[in-house]
Amino acid sequence: MSAAAQEGGGIHHGPADPLFDITIPGTDFHLPIYNFVITSWVIMFILVFTAWLATRNMHRMPKGIQNVWEYIVDGLFSFFGGIMGEDRARKYGPFLGTCFLYILLSNYSGVLPGAAMIKGFVPPTNNVSITAGLAVLVFLSVFYFGIKAKGISFFKHFFQPMAFLFILNVIEELVRPVSLSLRLYGNVYGEETIVAQLGEMVPLLVPVPMMVLGLLTGAIQALVFTLLASTYIAGATEEHH
Amino acid sequence: MGAILESLGFEFPKFLWQVVNFLILLFLLKKFAYKPILNMLDERKKSIEDAINNAETAKNEAEKMRKEYETRLAEAKQEAQEIMAKATKLGEEMKHEIVANAQSEATKAIQKAQEEIKREKDQAIAALRDEVAVLAVMAAGKVLGKSISVEDHEKLVKEFVSEVGDLKC
Numbered sequence: 001m002s003a004a005a006q007e008g009g010g011i012h013h014g015p016a017d018p019l020f021d022i023t024i025p026g027t028d029f030h031l032p033i034y035n036f037v038i039t040s041w042v043i044m045f046i047l048v049f050t051a052w053l054a055t056r057n058m059h060r061m062p063k064g065i066q067n068v069w070e071y072i073v074d075g076l077f078s079f080f081g082g083i084m085g086e087d088r089a090r091k092y093g094p095f096l097g098t099c100f101l102y103i104l105l106s107n108y109s110g111v112l113p114g115a116a117m118i119k120g121f122v123p124p125t126n127n128v129s130i131t132a133g134l135a136v137l138v139f140l141s142v143f144y145f146g147i148k149a150k151g152i153s154f155f156k157h158f159f160q161p162m163a164f165l166f167i168l169n170v171i172e173e174l175v176r177p178v179s180l181s182l183r184l185y186g187n188v189y190g191e192e193t194i195v196a197q198l199g200e201m202v203p204l205l206v207p208v209p210m211m212v213l214g215l216l217t218g219a220i221q222a223l224v225f226t227l228l229a230s231t232y233i234a235g236a237t238e239e240h241h
Numbered sequence: 242m243g244a245i246l247e248s249l250g251f252e253f254p255k256f257l258w259q260v261v262n263f264l265i266l267l268f269l270l271k272k273f274a275y276k277p278i279l280n281m282l283d284e285r286k287k288s289i290e291d292a293i294n295n296a297e298t299a300k301n302e303a304e305k306m307r308k309e310y311e312t313r314l315a316e317a318k319q320e321a322q323e324i325m326a327k328a329t330k331l332g333e334e335m336k337h338e339i340v341a342n343a344q345s346e347a348t349k350a351i352q353k354a355q356e357e358i359k360r361e362k363d364q365a366i367a368a369l370r371d372e373v374a375v376l377a378v379m380a381a382g383k384v385l386g387k388s389i390s391v392e393d394h395e396k397l398v399k400e401f402v403s404e405v406g407d408l409k410c
Contacts, residue, residue, distance in 0.1 A: 051274035073278040128249040133259030
């Protein structure tokens, strides 16, 4: 972490980012608190708090917030179940579902009116560092889940269908996080930029269609990211005969 | 590749923040959302399955019981009919018996009465015979003009009776 802090200390993007530093008492260590971190925390708080409300006192006959969360979880798990089967969806669903919910709310956080005007309110997914974080987690989870499910034979698929394709397979594996992170970042950043530019030129009404489109893109990109992640994990944990 | 990422605005601390935040979120959602909700869904699924199975079993049971009762009812009806038939037969038999008894009783009574009559008649005849003998002796005495002593009288009656006794009356 100290290396990260030093590195982060030098680079600043945009005004007041990081918003502030927290100095750990007794050390020289600065913990930068970025705008997106605050937004992330708000998103995390909303998700965890509503989930806590929903499951704090569960009823067999669901109502209110419990119904909403049951709908979300059931919907996500049946979606993953369609890709990798119900058993594996049970194992990997929490990771994938969290990806989807976090990305969706991140994307939508930028659509909120006046989002750009509040300090510490930046959609996390319009920053490549954040989408890279998510993509690297997917990349690592593919290895983690793959090795956990199949042991050493997980690595066999790098030599299939022919051993000499090993290099290509490795490149493919490495390109995945790059494409994942850049796709998500590009879409959200592009969307945000267009809305911002249009808003600067014609502040009234004109950006509205783009914002509506933004709602669509936000959901689609969250879905695409999660869908790709789940096919990667499904491929890595698949039992070959 | 590092240069490309940097030109896009990649910053390692942000990346690390994201990884940490995401892992925390994953942990918390697992604890507060996925686990309890999936458990609840499983539980509900199981309870619905149980309920359906129970309903099925209860239905089958009811059907079985209905059949059993129907069989029993049919049996009971048949039995009742049998009992009725038996009772009717028994009644008939008893009637016959009673009638027969009454008839034999009547016959006996008639017989007895007839015997009684016969005996009375015999007795009357015997008594009459004695009386006639006495009267005859007395009449004879009157005709003879002399009374007969008591000893002669009895002797004569006995002789008369023993002679007449052999005759049919």
